[in-house]
Amino acid sequence: MSENPGQGRLILLGAPLGNPADASARLREHLAAAEVVAAEDTRRLLRLARDLDITVGGRIVSYFEGNEERRTPELVAEIAAGRTVALVTDGGMPSVSDPGYRLVRATLDAGAPVTVAPGPSAVTTALALSGLPCDRFCFEGFLPRSGSARRTRLRALAAEERTLVFFEAPHRIAATLADLVTTFGADRPAAVCRELTKTYEEVLRRPVGELADWATQGEPRGEITLVVAGAPPREAVRPDDEELRAAVAEREATGTSRRDAISEVATEYGLRRREVYAVVHTA
Structure with missing residues (x-):
């Protein structure tokens, strides 16, 4: 991306999912050089900086779901004043089920440039590890928290033929898997990917019914990415x-x-x- 001296910009930084060794050289460079660093969790940012043996050179501000609406205009004003703002979340790419979309949209609407330093992705990492087809997939992010709304959404996806990828919280995974049994059937292949890239990484590749039984044995820890096989292709009905x-x-x-x-x-x-x-x- 070409740069104009004195022009502010927003840089989205792809952060490691858990293993600091996955940090890119560009992530290190931008964390050290940006004049403002907006972080989903400032303590985790500082811990990452220590792990990478770098010093965050700019002003650090928090940017998370609770203050996103209020802080976005402040950050756009910084960019309009010619400063470089770097946005980093707890792991993965900002805007992908994390804070960021609102700031990207506001920056573009203000006529300022947005660029990215790519990094690890829980979506593609889990997809590759799942053993399920990767050529075509559908990312659904987090399902609704309400049981009835979650089941409604799953029923709408039951006939989707592409591999499906979801994020889920540990305390909801049992209910989600139980709802998948109801809506997709117990035999649908799936994989629960937990703590990706971390010391206790675990990938369970089993039919949905077996995973639902596993989830009732105790609440799993850590961040979970759930990959579910698509529905079998529907047989075409020959017209009369x-x-x-x-x-x-x-x-x-x-x-x-x-x-x-x-x-x-x-x-x-x-x-x-x-x-x-x-x-x-x-x-």
Whole structure:
């Protein structure tokens, strides 16, 4: 990203999930050089700085869910005054189920630049460790805390074919897994990923029903990322002959040749062209 001397900017810093050795060189550089460092937890920031053997050179301010709305205009004013503001959360990337989106949006609305120093991600780390398909996935963040709202959301996701990734608190994981059994079925493959990159990292790869039983044996500790396999692909239902004839006739009525109409209908319904041809010509 090109920089203009004297122009303020916001830098989002991807922080280690738990192992300080995962900190990037750019994270170290920006923590030391930024004129203002906004941290979700200032004590954890200072502990990280000690672990990395660096000194945070700028003014440190707290920026968390409780003061986000009030502090955002203050930080945007700092950026407008030409200062560099670095935003760091307790782990992972700001804005991803953490404070940050409001400040990013306000900074952009003020016409100031936003950049990022990428870092570890609990989402992709858990996904890779889960043993479940990673080519297409859907990140849902934290589910609703209310049981009824959580079940409603899960029912809406039950037919999703992509692998699903959730964040969950230790004291709610048992209830969430029980609701998954109800809405997704006990046999759906899943993985509970706990304390990622830390000393007591644990990944449990089991069907949802077995994980629900595990969760009732005592409240697990640490941050949890839950990965759940997508629903099996639904079998396509072949339309009946009358529907196929009607689809071809509808296209012919708009001026499409019968040959092209048959090809288009075959493509739309995932059928062989000769199958649609046979239906149309045996009417």
